[in-house]
Amino acid sequence: MSQVPLNPPSTFPTPNDLKDLQGELGFPKRVENFIFFTIQDPAGFKHALKQLQPLITSTAEVQEARKHIQEFKMRNSEGLMKFVGTNIAFSAVGLKKLGVTESLGDVDFENGQRKDAHNLGDTFITDSSGQSVPDWLPAFKSGVDGVILIGGDSLPSIFEQKNKVEHILGNTIHEALVVEGQARPGKEKGHEHFGYLDNISLPGIKNLTKIFPGQQIVDPGVLVVGQDGDKLKSSRPAWAKNGSFVAYRHLNQLVPEFNKFVNDNPIVLPGLGRPEGSALLGSRMFGRWKSAGAPIEITPLKDDPALGTDDQRNNNFVFDESAGQTRCPFSAHIRKTNPRNDLSQEFVAPHQMMRQGIPFGPEVTFGEETLGKTGPGINRGLAFVCYQSALDDGFSFVQHSWANNVKFPPKEDGNNQQLLIGFDPIIGANGGDPSGRTVNGIIPTPLTLPIEWVVSKGGEYFFSPPISALSGKLAA
Numbered sequence: 001m002s003q004v005p006l007n008p009p010s011t012f013p014t015p016n017d018l019k020d021l022q023g024e025l026g027f028p029k030r031v032e033n034f035i036f037f038t039i040q041d042p043a044g045f046k047h048a049l050k051q052l053q054p055l056i057t058s059t060a061e062v063q064e065a066r067k068h069i070q071e072f073k074m075r076n077s078e079g080l081m082k083f084v085g086t087n088i089a090f091s092a093v094g095l096k097k098l099g100v101t102e103s104l105g106d107v108d109f110e111n112g113q114r115k116d117a118h119n120l121g122d123t124f125i126t127d128s129s130g131q132s133v134p135d136w137l138p139a140f141k142s143g144v145d146g147v148i149l150i151g152g153d154s155l156p157s158i159f160e161q162k163n164k165v166e167h168i169l170g171n172t173i174h175e176a177l178v179v180e181g182q183a184r185p186g187k188e189k190g191h192e193h194f195g196y197l198d199n200i201s202l203p204g205i206k207n208l209t210k211i212f213p214g215q216q217i218v219d220p221g222v223l224v225v226g227q228d229g230d231k232l233k234s235s236r237p238a239w240a241k242n243g244s245f246v247a248y249r250h251l252n253q254l255v256p257e258f259n260k261f262v263n264d265n266p267i268v269l270p271g272l273g274r275p276e277g278s279a280l281l282g283s284r285m286f287g288r289w290k291s292a293g294a295p296i297e298i299t300p301l302k303d304d305p306a307l308g309t310d311d312q313r314n315n316n317f318v319f320d321e322s323a324g325q326t327r328c329p330f331s332a333h334i335r336k337t338n339p340r341n342d343l344s345q346e347f348v349a350p351h352q353m354m355r356q357g358i359p360f361g362p363e364v365t366f367g368e369e370t371l372g373k374t375g376p377g378i379n380r381g382l383a384f385v386c387y388q389s390a391l392d393d394g395f396s397f398v399q400h401s402w403a404n405n406v407k408f409p410p411k412e413d414g415n416n417q418q419l420l421i422g423f424d425p426i427i428g429a430n431g432g433d434p435s436g437r438t439v440n441g442i443i444p445t446p447l448t449l450p451i452e453w454v455v456s457k458g459g460e461y462f463f464s465p466p467i468s469a470l471s472g473k474l475a476a
Contacts, residue, residue, distance in 0.1 A: 012205075012207070012208070012220040012224070012227050012228065013059070013207060013208050013220070015060070017059075017227075017242055018058065018059045018060035018063065019058050019059075019060045019467070020058070020241075020242045020466040020467050020468050021058060021059040021060075021224065021242050021466065021467070022056060022057070022058065022059070022087040022088075022089075022244075022464050022465075022466070022467060023057045023058050023059040023060075023061060023062035023085055023087065024057075024085065024087040024149050024151065024356060024385075024387075024464070025059065025062075025223075025244075025354055025356060025387055026059065026062045026063070026066070026209070027057075027062060027085045027149075027151040027152075027356070028062075028065065028066055028069055028083055028153075029083075029085070029151035029152055029153075029183075029358065030080070030152075030153055030154065030182065030183045030189075031151065031152060031153070031154060031155055031157075031158050031180075031181065031182050031183070032149065032150065032151035032152075032158070032181040032182075032358045032383070033148075033149075033150045033151075033158050033162060033178060033179070033180055033181070034147055034148075034149055034177075034178070034179040034181065034248070034383060035147065035148040035149075035150070035162070035165070035175055035178050036139055036140075036144040036146070036147050036175070036176050036177040036178070036179070036460075037144060037145060037146055037147070037148065037169075037173040037174060037175050037176060038143075038144055038145045038173065038174045038176055039094060039097045039098070039145045039146070039172065039173055040171060040172060040173060040174050041171065041172040042097045042098060042099075043476065044170075044171075044172040045097075045098070045169065045172035045173060046098060046099075046474065046475050046476035047475070047476040048168050048169050048170065048172050049470050049471075049474055049475045049476075050470070050471045050475040050476065051168050052088070052165065052168050052169065052470065053467065053470040053471045053475075055086050055161070055164060055165065055168070056086055056087060056088060056467050056470060057085035057086050057087060058467055059208075061085070062085060065083050065085075068081060069081050069083065080153040080154065081153065082152075082153055082154075082157055083152050083153050083157070084150065084151070084152035084153070084157040084158065084160070084161045085150070085151050085152060086148065086149070086150050086161055086165065087148070087149045087464060088146060088147070088148050088149070088464070088465075088470070089146060089147050089149070089246050089462035089463060089464040089465070090145060090146040090462055090463055090465070090474075091112060091143070091144060091145055091146060091460050091461065091462055091463075092109055092110045092111075092112060092461070092463075093112070093143060093145055094144075094145030094146045095463065095474075097145060098474050100473070100474070102237050104225075104236065104237065104240055104463060105232040105235055105236060106245055106390060106391055106392065106461075107392065108391035108392050108396050108461055109245055109391055109461045109462075109463060112143070112460065112461060113140070113247070113458070113459050113460045113461050114134060114136075114140070114141070114143070114458075116396055116461075117134040117136075117458075118431075119396065119399075119400050120396070120399050120400060120404075120429065120456065121399070121400070121404045121428070121429030121430055121431055121456075122134045122135070122136070122429065122431065122456045122458075123135045123429075123431050123432035123452075123455070123456070124431065134456075134458060135432075135457070136250075136456070136457050136458025136459075137177065137250060137457045137458050139176040139177035139458075140177075140250070140457070140458030140459055140460060141458065142176070143460075144176050144177070144460055145173075146173075146462065147246075147248065147460070147462055148165055149385075150162055150165070151358075155182075179250065179360055179383050180360060181357075181358035181359060181360045181383045182358070182359065182360070183358065183359065184359055184363070185363070192253070192357075192359055192382050193253045193255045193359055193361070193364070193380050193381060193382070194253060194255060194258055194282075194286075194426075194453075195290050196282075196286050196288060196290055196293065197288065197292060197293035197308065198355075198357065198382075199355055199356075199357075200288070200293050200314060200315055201215075201315050201334060201338050202215070202354060202355060203215065203216050203217070203218045203222065203223070203349075203352035203353075203354065204216065204217045204218070205217070205218065205219075205220050205223065208220065212311050212312065212315055212316075213312050213313070213315070213316035214315040214316030214317060215315055216340075216345060216348070216349060216352060218349045218352050219349070221233055221389055222349060222350055222352055222388065222389060222393075223244060223352075223353070223354055223387055223388055223389055224242060224243075224244055224389060225240050225241060225242065225243045225244060225245070225389050226240060226241030226242060226243075227241070227242070227389075229350075229389075230389045230390075231350070231389075231390060231393070232389075232390070239465075239466070239468075239469050239472060239473040240463070240465065240466070240469070241466060242466035242468075243463055243464055243465045243466050243469070244387045244388065244389060244463075244464045245387070245388055245389065245390065245391050245394070245461065245462070245463055245464075246385060246386070246387055246461070246462040246463070246464050247353075247384075247385070247386050247388075247391060247394070247395035247396070247459065247461055247462075248383070248384070248385055248459040248460055248461075248462065249384040249385075249395075249456060249458075249459040250381070250383065250384075250456070250457040250458055250459050251381045251382045251383075251384050251427075251454050251455070251456055251457070252379055252380070252381040252454070252455040252456075252457055253380055253381040253382060253453060253454055253455075254374050254451065254452075254453045254454075254455065255364050255368075255374065255380065255453075256364055256368040256369055256371065256372050256373055256374055257372060257373060257374065257451060257453060258453040259364075259369065259372070260372030260373075261449070261450070261453075262278045262279075262281050262282045263278050265278070265281055266278040266280070266281060267280045267281050267284070267443060269301070279303070280301065281442070281443070283296050283303070284296060284328075284329055284332060284442050284443075285332065285333065285425040285426060285439075285442055286332065286333050286334065286426060287328050287329075287332030287333055287334030287335055288308070288334060289303040289304070289305075289308060290303070291303055291305045291308060292305040292306075292307075292308025292309045292314075293308040293309075293314055294307040294308035294314060295307075295314065295315075295317055295328070295334070296327060296328050296332070297317045297318075297319055297320065297327045297328040298313075298317050300326065300327045300328075318340050318341040319335065319339075319340055319341055319342060321341075325441040329439075329440075329441035329442050330342075330409055330411055330419070330421045330440075330441050331421050331422045331423070331424065331425060331439045331440060331441050331442060332425075332442075333424050333425065333426040333427065335409065336402050336403050336408065336409070336421075336424040336428070337398055337402060337403060337424065337427070338352075339402070339408075339409045342409040342410075342411075343409065343410075350390075350393045351393055351394065351397055351398055351402075352388075352394075353386040353387060353388040353394040353395055353398070354386060354387045354388070355384070355385065355386045356385045356386065356387070357382050357383055357384040357385050357386075358382070358383050358385075359380070359381070359382055359383070360379075360380065360381060360382070360383050361378070361379050361380025361381060362378065362380060363380075364380075381454070381455075381457075382454075384459075387464070391461055399427070399429075402424070403423070403424035403427050403428045403429075404423060404424070404428050404429055404430065406420055406421060406422050406423060406438075407419075407420065407421060408421060409421065419440070420440055421439075421440060421441065422437070422438050422439030422440045422441075422446070422447075423437040423438070423439055423449075425437070425439045425442065425447075425449055426453070426454060427454050429452055429454075429456065430452075432452060432455075436448045436449050436450050436451070437449045437452070
């Protein structure tokens with residue numbers, strides 16, 4: 001796969017950059033807490049922030065920790081090395097409470113995610129006062145000022161660090177919501193609740209992230225504010241350099257309902273039994289096989305777990321234009337969110353983002369699976385987190401202009417007429433329209449999906465500032 005060269009050659013990251021960048025982009029984590037808060041005492045919070053800074057984990061510290069973890073694994077066949085990392089980010093309202101008056105140059109951030117809810121395809125309901133509001137968790141409807149992210153090897157590590165953070169901040173904040181994420185057990189580690197391996201196709205930054213074959217290399221400014229490739233580099237406030245915009249989305253997953261649909265609608269092909277046909281349907285909707293993430297572009301009719309676990313091959317592909325949709329459908333999730341060679345790589349690169357989500361909620365019970373319905377009061381899903389230097393090029397753009405756009409990717413039929421592709425079958429959203437969502441190319445005829453299996457319960461847009469700002473611009 002072609003890679004976009006860094007142009008001009010970048011000196012990023014310097015040792016100072018690594019010490020200044022918050023490190024959640026690379027936390028080695030099995031457990032993560034998201035503490036969403038409102039600031040009750042701005043002056044007190046600014047004073048406490050300077051005391052909190054030593055607990056904030058830098059990218060340099062994460063890189064060092066990963067080296068120690070690899071050494072630990074070589075010496076120990078069992079057990080986990082203790083690690084805990086802490087980062088903090090602020091909404092636009094939160095920054096204003098801390099006295100930040102200048103613009104960071106991102107309209108989506110300044111407006112907040114609630115104003116973006118229609119654009120994102122979220123479902124709206126009528127509240128008790130007759131107002132139309134997004135069907136979100138109360139904390140996100142009311143608004144939050146910031147989020148503290150604590151990720152690590154185990155619950156005890158997280159709780160210990162959480163107690164330290166809460167002791168420092170005290171009554172200067174109110175905890176509006178705590179989301180407890182945790183990697184799924186056993187062989188499902190790294191898989192989201194539908195069972196598909198997550199975070200395979202991520203962009204790479206030279207000298208910052210490990211680069212795998214087929215991975216698109218992007219300029220650091222696509223993800224990090226103030227660096228080469230940041231479209232607003234020259235106009236960003238100096239103190240914001242090495243920060244990043246964060247999109248958090250609380251995504252409930254209706255897993256039994258998804259499984260029932262796949263099991264009830266197997267693809268029928270010679271030589272395929274019903275279970276294999278159902279597995280093929282799910283894989284064509286995702287674009288990867290369930291067991292280990294092997295791309296159907298390479299192995300379209302049969303799973304290849306060895307390919308899926310091989311990081312030298314599992315992302316090293318482009319879409320074969322001559323194959324039409326016999327390999328990866330145009331509407332498959334991985335193609336809608338990362339079109340690769342469907343568009344020029346120069347066009348795709350600015351829309352790349354670094355995802356760092358983690359599952360939340362319990363495993364599906366036998367009773368739920370039998371009934372094909374999520375149990376009452378059960379919430380499970382993905383705490384979706386992604387980083388970028390521009391939300392209107394990153395998360396917001398990809399959700400609205402790609403996943404929800406029924407004419408994306410742009411394809412034509414034999415008569416030069418634009419094809420109707422349909423929604424991203426996994427994350428594409430149309431406000432919960434009861435008529436469902438239609439996708440084309442998954443099977444020979446249009447496929448109507450009866451419900452949204454991924455349901456947004458809200459979130460917020462944040463700015464993860466450089467560590468230097470925590471004792472400088474944002475502190476007392």
